[in-house]
Amino acid sequence: MMRKHSSHIEAGSSSCCSGTCYCSKKVKVTICVVIWTVIAVIVALILAVIIKAATLQELFERMELGARDDPVFMSATEQEILERSQRLVDAISYRTISFSGTNLSLEAMTDFGTFLERVFPNLHDSDFVTFTPINTYSRLYRIEGTEKTLNPYLLCAHMDVVPEGDFDLWTHDPFDAGIVTESDGQDYIFGRGAIDDKHAVLGIMEALEYKVVNKEQPKRTFYIGFGHDEEVSGYLGAAEISITLEKMLKDNGEELDFLLDEGMFVVADIIPGINVPLIYIGVAEKGWAVVDLDAEGDQVHSSTPPLESSIGILAHGVANMEDNKQPSMFGKGPEIDTLRYAAPHATFLLKMILGNLWLFSGLVSSALELSSQTDSIQRTTTAVTIFNAGVKENVVPSQAHAVVNHRIHPSDNLEDVLELDRENADRVKVTLRDSFPPSEVSSYSNDVIPFQIVVNSALEVFPDAKPVPGLMVANTDTFHYKNLTDKIYRFTPVYNLPEDIARFHGIDERISVDIYSKVVQFYYRLMVNADFDVKIAPTAQVEVKPEEVEEFLEILEESDYESPINNTDSNLLPLTKVMEESDENSANETDSHLMILQDIPEEPNENPSNETDSGLPPSQDILEEDFDAMPVNETYSDMLPLESAPKDLDLYDLTPEEETFSNRTID
Numbered sequence: 216m217m218r219k220h221s222s223h224i225e226a227g228s229s230s231c232c233s234g235t236c237y238c239s240k241k242v243k244v245t246i247c248v249v250i251w252t253v254i255a256v257i258v259a260l261i262l263a264v265i266i267k268a269a270t271l272q273e274l275f276e277r278m279e280l281g282a283r284d285d286p287v288f289m290s291a292t293e294q295e296i297l298e299r300s301q302r303l304v305d306a307i308s309y310r311t312i313s314f315s316g317t318n319l320s321l322e323a324m325t326d327f328g329t330f331l332e333r334v335f336p337n338l339h340d341s342d343f344v345t346f347t348p349i350n351t352y353s354r355l356y357r358i359e360g361t362e363k364t365l366n367p368y369l370l371c372a373h374m375d376v377v378p379e380g381d382f383d384l385w386t387h388d389p390f391d392a393g394i395v396t397e398s399d400g401q402d403y404i405f406g407r408g409a410i411d412d413k414h415a416v417l418g419i420m421e422a423l424e425y426k427v428v429n430k431e432q433p434k435r436t437f438y439i440g441f442g443h444d445e446e447v448s449g450y451l452g453a454a455e456i457s458i459t460l461e462k463m464l465k466d467n468g469e470e471l472d473f474l475l476d477e478g479m480f481v482v483a484d485i486i487p488g489i490n491v492p493l494i495y496i497g498v499a500e501k502g503w504a505v506v507d508l509d510a511e512g513d514q515v516h517s518s519t520p521p522l523e524s525s526i527g528i529l530a531h532g533v534a535n536m537e538d539n540k541q542p543s544m545f546g547k548g549p550e551i552d553t554l555r556y557a558a559p560h561a562t563f564l565l566k567m568i569l570g571n572l573w574l575f576s577g578l579v580s581s582a583l584e585l586s587s588q589t590d591s592i593q594r595t596t597t598a599v600t601i602f603n604a605g606v607k608e609n610v611v612p613s614q615a616h617a618v619v620n621h622r623i624h625p626s627d628n629l630e631d632v633l634e635l636d637r638e639n640a641d642r643v644k645v646t647l648r649d650s651f652p653p654s655e656v657s658s659y660s661n662d663v664i665p666f667q668i669v670v671n672s673a674l675e676v677f678p679d680a681k682p683v684p685g686l687m688v689a690n691t692d693t694f695h696y697k698n699l700t701d702k703i704y705r706f707t708p709v710y711n712l713p714e715d716i717a718r719f720h721g722i723d724e725r726i727s728v729d730i731y732s733k734v735v736q737f738y739y740r741l742m743v744n745a746d747f748d749v750k751i752a753p754t755a756q757v758e759v760k761p762e763e764v765e766e767f768l769e770i771l772e773e774s775d776y777e778s779p780i781n782n783t784d785s786n787l788l789p790l791t792k793v794m795e796e797s798d799e800n801s802a803n804e805t806d807s808h809l810m811i812l813q814d815i816p817e818e819p820n821e822n823p824s825n826e827t828d829s830g831l832p833p834s835q836d837i838l839e840e841d842f843d844a845m846p847v848n849e850t851y852s853d854m855l856p857l858e859s860a861p862k863d864l865d866l867y868d869l870t871p872e873e874e875t876f877s878n879r880t881i882d
């Protein structure tokens with residue numbers, strides 16, 4: 216047998232089996248084919264992976280909003296930066312702490328409101344800014360644009376903060392630290408609220424105050440909402456702001472285009488292999504659930520402890536919850552695009568992995584799990600935040616109670632989360648106390664102008680960072696505004712390394728003077744960039760210069776129209792002729808108006824940043840050369856048809872050309 220085997224080896228040494236088996240030639244060929252096929256598939260896969268990595272394209276394409284290469288910022292001398300920083304320091308000194316829904320620091324909040332009015336006097340005094348107190352402590356501002364805009368937006372922030380926690384662990388007083396130079400040589404504004412969220416409140420106010428002082432009234436109307444109880448769910452602040460805002464929008468014939476609230480930030484060094492900072496925009500937000508855990512046992516003398524105490528039972532349940540996490544949802548939510556958008560900026564090795572998530576998603580999910588911060592983007596998280604039991608050291612207590620706070624991934628659902636909780640804590644009573652669902656995902660494709668406005672503004676202050684959409688892993692006031700717009704973004708341009716993320720609600724919360732200056736500039740640029748997309752309502756009055764009135768009258772004359780306007784002194788052109796004509800006439804009027812609106816191409820202008828380029832149909836070109844500075848908006852097609860114009864809108868019996876004129880805005 217042995218001999219036979221060795222002779223076979225010799226005879227067949229050139230075969231693919233190296234002559235070590237007794238297979239027939241046909242089997243050998245088949246095995247060869249299979250082996251080579253497997254090798255070929257593996258080589259093809261490796262090649263595909265390499266080619267995909269080598270050809271990864273940037274997914275975010277920046278839209279020109281007008282001032283890309285040379286954005287004009289607020290003036291920021293050293294003195295101005297210092298004064299702005301000092302105002303944030305002062306803001307932090309107000310202890311506007313929310314302890315619970317029924318325990319808010321209302322006196323401090325009142326003082327904080329007075330402080331805002333004192334340090335930003337001009338905006339509070341401005342003709343184009345209206346302030347409405349909401350539920351006494353929250354604040355809603357309407358900033359009237361120079362145009363009657365249909366698509367205002369909302370900037371949000373909150374004025375309350377969480378308690379400082381363990382005071383002794385802070386290196387500086389959380390409410391009275393001032394500006395501190397740290398060992399890295401940088402100046403920091405320390406204190407509770409520095410990044411959550413007084414930097415945003417003050418940043419928005421600074422930018423608006425600057426615009427008011429410099430007479431830079433925006434073209435586009437916008438709103439500012441500052442809640443006073445965000446840290447305890449916003450039911451008294453944001454929820455009430457939302458109700459008032461909804462009414463204001465309705466009364467003004469407006470629809471909220473988008474909103475920007477706090478949320479994610481610029482983050483660096485969070486994923487090994489991605490060596491650029493990421494502008495992480497929260498395009499969706501996790502849901503929230505609070506679960507009570509109650510265990511019972513015998514209350515006995517501590518000298519004769521029970522086999523299992525209520526504390527032991529509860530501790531086991533909680534430990535199980537931490538060990539058996541809620542399942543990964545990787546690939547089912549916005550986290551996948553966070554990585555896809557980041558991939559082109561990774562090292563080549565990481566590009567091969569992130570560029571081929573169809574192959575490596577399991578590997579990536581396991582890698583994300585290595586850090587609690589990255590893990591939070593792929594699953595529902597479980598945090599045990601309260602654990603109470605016992606009253607005396609020699610009494611075994613009968614009751615033990617804990618609270619778990621879940622943040623629910625958008626692809627998860629509450630029932631499944633609770634089912635796993637009950638499995639993990641099977642001898643514990645599990646009761647849902649409070650919850651709200653994850654948000655919808657807001658659109659972030661490259662043609663979504665609000666997303667572009669937010670990202671462009673961030674890129675203007677962090678030009679080397681790369682934008683990525685992603686999941687907001689905590690919660691904000693945006694939940695209360697969800698019926699006002701479907702474009703909700705959560706971001707402030709705070710720069711965080713992984714160790715800084717722990718400062719949110721943690722110890723030594725701080726923001727550098729340098730980054731705070733960028734926060735202020737970001738809001739300023741956002742207010743400028745947002746003017747790019749002004750959707751103008753059909754107006755009853757058009758502001759024109761006297762010489763333009765003359766031009767207009769000439770056109771009227773040429774068209775044999777007998778104008779009732781003889782007051783050319785006024786720079787207001789009143790359009791006061793009531794449509795008293797017959798039904799037939801008014802129907803024609805409406806038609807002609809609609810014809811003009813519908814003639815405008817639906818597609819955005821190819822060069823929307825160039826306000827002097829006409830995106831108008833030929834019938835409107837008649838006036839083109841006369842009004843070079845007129846903004847031509849690619850969204851005319853979205854304008855209200857006459858039927859939805861305000862009821863008291865007075866209109867002339869206008870020709871199409873005149874209609875065109877009346878519907879355009881003259882700077």
Ligand SMILES: CCCCCCCC/C=C\CCCCCCCC(=O)N[C@@H](CCSC)C(=O)O
Nearest residue numbers: 411445446447448485588589689690691716719
């Ligand atoms: C690949 C990139 C991974 C990036 C991972 C980022 C991980 C981020 C971790 C922490 C985020 C901190 C967010 C702070 C949010 C501050 C707002 C806040 O505290 N809100 C309260 C509101 C309560 S209302 C129900 C909250 O508790 O969430």
